[in-house]
Amino acid sequence: MSLSKEQMVKLFTNLVRASHYDKMMYRRMMQGKLIGFYHPAEGAIAPGVGACTFLNKDDNLNPHHRGHGITHMLSKGIDVSTFLAEHTGKETGCCKGRSAWHFHYPDDKVYQQSGFIGHNFAPAVGWGHAAKVRGMGQVVMNCSGDGSYGEGRAHESMLMCQNWQLPVIFFCENNGMAIFSSAEEMHPTEDISSMAQAYGMPAVIVDGQDVFAVAEVAMAAIDRARKGKGPSFVECKTMRYNEHDIGTPDLKGWEARSEEEHAEMRKREPVALATERILADGILSQTEIEGIHEAALKEIEGVEDFADSSEISRPSEAELLADVFVD
Amino acid sequence: MRTITLIEAIKEAYQEEMRRDENVFMVGQDIRGAIFPHTKGLVEEFGPQRILDTPIAESGMYGVALGAAQEGMRPIVDFMFGGFSYVTFSECSVTTGQYHFLHGSPRSLPIVMTAGVGTGQRLANDHAMSIHGTFAHHPGIKVAMPSTPYDAKGMFKAAIRDNNPVMIPWHMGIMMLKGEVPDLDEDYVVPLGVADVKREGSDVTVMANSLQLQHALKVADKLEKEGISCEVIDPRSFVPFDLDTVLKSLEKTHRLVVVDEDWESGSFANTVSANVMEAGFDLLDAPVTRVTLPNMPIPGGYMEDYIAPNPEKIEAAIRKVLA
Numbered sequence: 001m002s003l004s005k006e007q008m009v010k011l012f013t014n015l016v017r018a019s020h021y022d023k024m025m026y027r028r029m030m031q032g033k034l035i036g037f038y039h040p041a042e043g044a045i046a047p048g049v050g051a052c053t054f055l056n057k058d059d060n061l062n063p064h065h066r067g068h069g070i071t072h073m074l075s076k077g078i079d080v081s082t083f084l085a086e087h088t089g090k091e092t093g094c095c096k097g098r099s100a101w102h103f104h105y106p107d108d109k110v111y112q113q114s115g116f117i118g119h120n121f122a123p124a125v126g127w128g129h130a131a132k133v134r135g136m137g138q139v140v141m142n143c144s145g146d147g148s149y150g151e152g153r154a155h156e157s158m159l160m161c162q163n164w165q166l167p168v169i170f171f172c173e174n175n176g177m178a179i180f181s182s183a184e185e186m187h188p189t190e191d192i193s194s195m196a197q198a199y200g201m202p203a204v205i206v207d208g209q210d211v212f213a214v215a216e217v218a219m220a221a222i223d224r225a226r227k228g229k230g231p232s233f234v235e236c237k238t239m240r241y242n243e244h245d246i247g248t249p250d251l252k253g254w255e256a257r258s259e260e261e262h263a264e265m266r267k268r269e270p271v272a273l274a275t276e277r278i279l280a281d282g283i284l285s286q287t288e289i290e291g292i293h294e295a296a297l298k299e300i301e302g303v304e305d306f307a308d309s310s311e312i313s314r315p316s317e318a319e320l321l322a323d324v325f326v327d
Numbered sequence: 328m329r330t331i332t333l334i335e336a337i338k339e340a341y342q343e344e345m346r347r348d349e350n351v352f353m354v355g356q357d358i359r360g361a362i363f364p365h366t367k368g369l370v371e372e373f374g375p376q377r378i379l380d381t382p383i384a385e386s387g388m389y390g391v392a393l394g395a396a397q398e399g400m401r402p403i404v405d406f407m408f409g410g411f412s413y414v415t416f417s418e419c420s421v422t423t424g425q426y427h428f429l430h431g432s433p434r435s436l437p438i439v440m441t442a443g444v445g446t447g448q449r450l451a452n453d454h455a456m457s458i459h460g461t462f463a464h465h466p467g468i469k470v471a472m473p474s475t476p477y478d479a480k481g482m483f484k485a486a487i488r489d490n491n492p493v494m495i496p497w498h499m500g501i502m503m504l505k506g507e508v509p510d511l512d513e514d515y516v517v518p519l520g521v522a523d524v525k526r527e528g529s530d531v532t533v534m535a536n537s538l539q540l541q542h543a544l545k546v547a548d549k550l551e552k553e554g555i556s557c558e559v560i561d562p563r564s565f566v567p568f569d570l571d572t573v574l575k576s577l578e579k580t581h582r583l584v585v586v587d588e589d590w591e592s593g594s595f596a597n598t599v600s601a602n603v604m605e606a607g608f609d610l611l612d613a614p615v616t617r618v619t620l621p622n623m624p625i626p627g628g629y630m631e632d633y634i635a636p637n638p639e640k641i642e643a644a645i646r647k648v649l650a
Contacts, residue, residue: 119417122387123393126402
């Protein structure tokens with residue numbers, strides 16, 4: 001599947017937006033303008049953009065937790081202005097300021113985030129089941145990292161999705177690290193996608209630093225699922241430039257990751273790679289590229305203004321208690 | 328009115344609600360073949376897509392319900408035995424209970440969870456444990472358990488129609504208990520959150536549920552001959568809990584025995600005891616007395632009989648609170 005010029009521009013634009021959003025979140029965390037924690041996505045923004053840019057509104061999405069899902073959600077076309085408001089405890093937040101870093105965009109079929117890594121695998125079976133039973137052609141983009149595939153739930157989910165031929169894409173963003181633990185140490189095989197073999201599920205490995213390559217693979221998996229051909233596994237080989245979450249030491253095992261490793265990773269920065277390609281192919285000019293960056297920064301300025309000018313959510317305990325159940 | 332068993336009453340609730348609403352479906356393990364009779368014959372009527380058997384993979388199985396409920400369907404999850412819910416506890420308790428509240432969302436998860444629970448089968452801890460107290464501890468999930476066929480049908484129907492997640496186990500010790508239920512053409516529900524005075528009395532209030540309610544009623548019959556009048560209250564629901572009915576009874580009896588077939592530590596019996604202390608201390612003429620499982624794993628075989636709440640223990644507690 002080769003990408004059209006229009007598709008490449010869309011991917012590049014979302015990649016630039018994702019990059020600036022991630023940097024904004026990082027900056028605000030360092031400035032003390034974000035509640036809780038932030039797990040930066042830098043180095044690993046291409047998989048989410050490639051996976052989600054061409055999803056439909058009624059396709060289910062579980063975003064990877066890195067970047068708190070922002071790279072995936074903005075690529076799917078979700079209005080994420082309420083995302084920052086939630087991270088700043090405002091009543092205009094996507095969860096009324098109740099959840100800090102969780103998110104919930106049910107109209108766009110992003111239902112939940114959870115601190116339980118691998119939480120996505122169980123409901124993904126249900127999303128796939130609902131899609132199949134209703135026959136409306138939606139697919140499930142089920143993104144999570146290499147670490148999440150240590151969970152037994154991953155296997156239960158692959159077992160059942162393959163058994164019932166559900167339209168679920170197991171989209172593994174393998175950045176090689178889970179907090180301090182490397183995939184190399186914690187998994188017996190080099191490729192997480194080799195697990196798919198046990199379930200008879202087709203799997204493909206792609207360069208996760210190349211947003212265009214990721215998108216081509218993702219579109220093929222989406223197309224396959226939409227046509228009722230069942231689940232598939234996509235493994236993106238990607239990188240984590242920063243520590244697990246801001247403020248945690250950047251260790252591998254119990255020792256600091258080396259300068260050399262960082263320098264090596266930085267050679268394959270996804271925005272730089274995409275820019276190089278898009279210029280080489282003559283898709284966009286340098287001026288047009290600058291325009292895309294400016295527009296993204298302006299968008300983010302608006303999102304920050306919205307969050308900063310919103311009121312802090314201050315319900316009473318009684319009001320909260322009255323909302324544990326629905327009528 | 329007809330006379331049917333408790334397990335038949337539950338099955339009728341499934342059938343009627345599945346006929347009424349095509350979004351209702353069941354997911355579990357070996358429910359098509361009916362490992363317990365509440366699902367017997369359902370696959371013939373509703374097909375294998377709505378009576379859905381999964382591999383032995385509780386998280387994936389519960390995930391069918393969780394994801395489908397987020398998509399607007401109304402699943403009933405059968406865990407077979409209550410303790411098996413623990414295999415997927417993060418999903419069925421924490422994630423499910425927080426879903427509506429944490430998201431500030433108008434949406435909740437209309438999931439019904441059920442399972443056989445309780446002592447009496449001598450199957451030991453993992454097959455005999457109660458789960459109502461554990462689920463009641465975690466906010467955001469309604470918890471109820473029926474004690475009669477009438478209540479079973481009405482409460483299961485209410486649970487299926489409820490827009491919140493509901494855990495409603497049934498006690499294996501009263502699976503074949505017979506009782507009157509309305510005729511098939513009569514649609515009724517027993518609302519969740521409403522206790523029921525199963526026997527009126529004036530000397531002591533005994534709160535008990537399911538198998539233990541049957542025990543308490545037997546003890547009440549026996550003590551009546553001695554001139555001791557027991558009021559027996561079935562809470563029916565643990566969340567929401569109808570404390571008012573208990574307090575109203577205490578205005579008359581001033582004495583409370585709470586029977587709870589769960590471990591003493593962290594039990595629902597403790598919650599009731601504390602609630603009554605805080606809201607009805609002046610009504611009490613004696614300390615609240617509890618009959619629970621001792622804090623030990625439930626042994627199997629004959630030894631189960633040595634430790635489980637039973638009529639003798641309930642009678643002893645009543646005599647103690649009256650002494």
